Amino acid sequence: MEWLRLSLALVLPGALGVCLVRAVSGPAMRERRLLLAGYGTLLGLLGLPQIMRLLNLAGLPLTFGGTALAAALTGGAALLVGGAARGRWPTGAPAPVTQGALTAAQRVLLLACGALIAARLAGLGLELLWRPLFPWDATMHWATKARVWFELGTMAPFVENAQWLQSGSAGVYTDHHPAYPPTVPLLQVWISLALQRWDESLVNLPWLVCVMALGAAFFAQARQAGVAVATALAFTYLLLSLPLLDAHVALAGYADLILACCYCAAVMALYNWCVRRQACQAILAATFALLCTQIKNEGFYWAVSLLPGLLVMKLSPRQLLAGGLALAALLATALTLLPRDLMIAGHSLASLRLTFYSAAWPALLRQLFVFDNWHLLAYLLLGLLLVALPRGVLRDRPLRALLAALGGAVALYLVLFLGTKFAHGAIHYTASGRIALHLMPSLTFLAMLLFDALYRLDQPASSPGGSG
Amino acid sequence: MNRRAAVLTLTGLSLLLGALASVLTGYLASGAGGDAATAPHLWTLRSSLVPLGSAQPIEGATRIVLDNHGRAVIALPAAGIDPASYPYLRVAFGDTPAPPLARLLVRAVRGAAGHWLARSEDVAPRDTWFYLGTAPQWHGALARVELFLLGAPDQTVTIHTIGLYPRSASHALQSLLSAWTSAGPWRHSSVNQHTGGRLDGSLLYPLPAAALLAAFALAACALLPRLFPGFRGLRWPAAGGIVLLCWLLLDTLWQWQLLQRLHTAREQFAGSSNTEKLLAGPDRELFAISRAVKQALADRPARVLVSARDEYRGMRLAYYLYPLNVFWEREGPPLPDPALLRAGDYILLLQPSDVGFDRSAGLLHLPDRRTVPVQPVLITDTGVLVQVL
Structure with missing residues (x-):
């Protein structure tokens, strides 16, 4: 039963995101499924905490069922609104196909890159599943909030040390960076709500999902930009093999990887909007630029x-x-x-x-x-x-x-x-x-x-x- | 020759020429023929050279037994040795340390002062080479070289050879292989940097070596079409292949290091529950006391202030105490101003602490001589939990 809830917790944000992206994307897009999968997953992972914030603002408790329902309603509404709007959008001509039949060498390259990516992600996933929360900042000011909010079922305020000492209030907490945006801790809260317990390893699963989504989004946007399949996949492998990026999956808990994925999503969408002026790419670029500001303080500067x-x-x-x-x-x-x-x-x-x-x-x-x-x-x-x-x-x-x-x-x-x-x-x-x-x-x-x-x-x- | 074969040929030739150029450069940079007349300086281990731990000669080797804290020190006399002539230090184990030594450190002693030169973590391979040539203190007259072995209490390791070796291409190569294959376990710094191998005591990091290979190969790739017209128009696919292959070389090393660390994680944590993992991990002591504190407080809506001299331990303990209402201040005083403490607050002193606890008087003594009246709640070897009166 726990694995069922956990699976739902991992799939639901992606489903929400896919609905949102589908609402704004047109049919004339190469590698549309991968684009939906990649961007949808990223948008869902980053959007779900915003829904949780709204629920908290409305005075509602943070629960798995409540959040899932809100996400489902949001996704459904997006599909309805998007379906109606799409009829009014110009479909535009599909991007010209420049890829000929794959040569044997290209097929070998594709298989090799695909195998390398799969092996890397599998290894990192196992490391993440086995090792309890480890990195410094994760236990200093990210998971601290998640731990408290999960137990209380609400986003209790975190204040500076001096204010905490003065207040004496039972419902006010403190850690080393109380003012950091809540998106990343809420991701861990979401997983904990599904598990109905705090798990030092499983709360970090969104990091693995995020990097997989980055790979899909990167490849899809590369193809949107007209890059050939072999080159797109080769560079996707280069991206996912960057040692510090891999380290941030294996030692998950920092917000830096999440911000990297979000900023890259914004940049790629911006570029492809510059090329083809598709409204969906503009909306994705703007959305992810805005979401950057909700992950870490540096996100504001990257968005600018x-x-x-x-x-x-x-x-x-x-x-x-x-x-x-x-x-x-x-x-x-x-x-x-x-x-x-x-x-x-x-x-x-x-x-x-x-x-x-x-x-x-x-x-x-x-x-x-x-x-x-x-x-x-x-x-x-x-x-x-x-x-x-x-x-x-x-x-x-x-x-x-x-x-x-x-x-x-x-x-x-x-x-x-x-x-x-x-x-x-x-x-x-x-x-x-x-x-x-x-x-x-x-x-x-x-x-x-x-x-x-x-x-x-x-x-x-x-x-x-x-x-x- | 068809296009595919031509691309592969150009890529292969370029890489071959690049590799030859890289090897020649490395050979010349490492001292070419080397100091052929200089024999290695090998130490014979005697128990008198082991001031911490113990040593016992066995056939062809020396058995070193770490003390009950998992430490041993080997002090090697270095008077009369010119460090400049011996940039390589080798420690050859008689068999693979099992479990691996947690750390092997090298220190040079001049007069009364010791200077850390290099370290290797997760030491398992039989042969560990250090390159000391660029270490700032590896020069002049040294009194001795000290090796610190850190591992499990009463662990036994067999050392076959400890020696200083002169400059040569083969020693450089062995030193590189040793450094590149000993990345050690995950550290907190792993989220900030990845050197590619051992952090120090390394002749060269893998990335510049791979970049050199790629640069030579790309230069060959740029030149060969001028010599062989059949390669014209193929530079970019060949260049892409060269970069990809050089990247793969680096990535193979990285993947190998990931697998080493994954193996450690599997040994330590696979199949364990959440609690079992924490009780088996490096923070087991802190997690254990946090559980005891939570049991003692039994869901009371209390404030808990953590005081610890060690910043890392204080931070980790504070984390394990959540969702209690925890206070821990990085780079702050041992405790906040007592005037800000309230009756009913709990204070957890993690040993070692700069705050003294006088149990008989029921007082905490701060470094500035102020006191806080308290009553004990929980006393363990790891820490003391008191309540402010």
């Missing part, structure tokens, strides 16, 4: 990083240059005039201790080019960019938009670890790796597109397009 991509699509180069200069001036003014204690996404200017921390730079380079955190991804991306730039690959506007968005995110990352107190997290390798994780799936997507574009440039005009 998508704006440069939008501006590249909307403005001319001259307008972009003027806008960039205006933004720089605005930033300089803001840094000078804003109150030092004004909080934005959990941080204030005073608390950031802005200055240049030179010791962080070699540490960041080591983290990318010496430690095996990302296998060869950093070298690959750098090499592709160096080759792509002089070959005019970036004349493609959607690719420029993607580069602008991710370039903005990387710039924010560098500011964080070179220019604020968080440089210590880089120097001592205590944070820079897992914050980089937020961006790596998206950078893998960029690497794939660059490779595909360069491959196409080298092909004779008569041969079928598409890499692999």
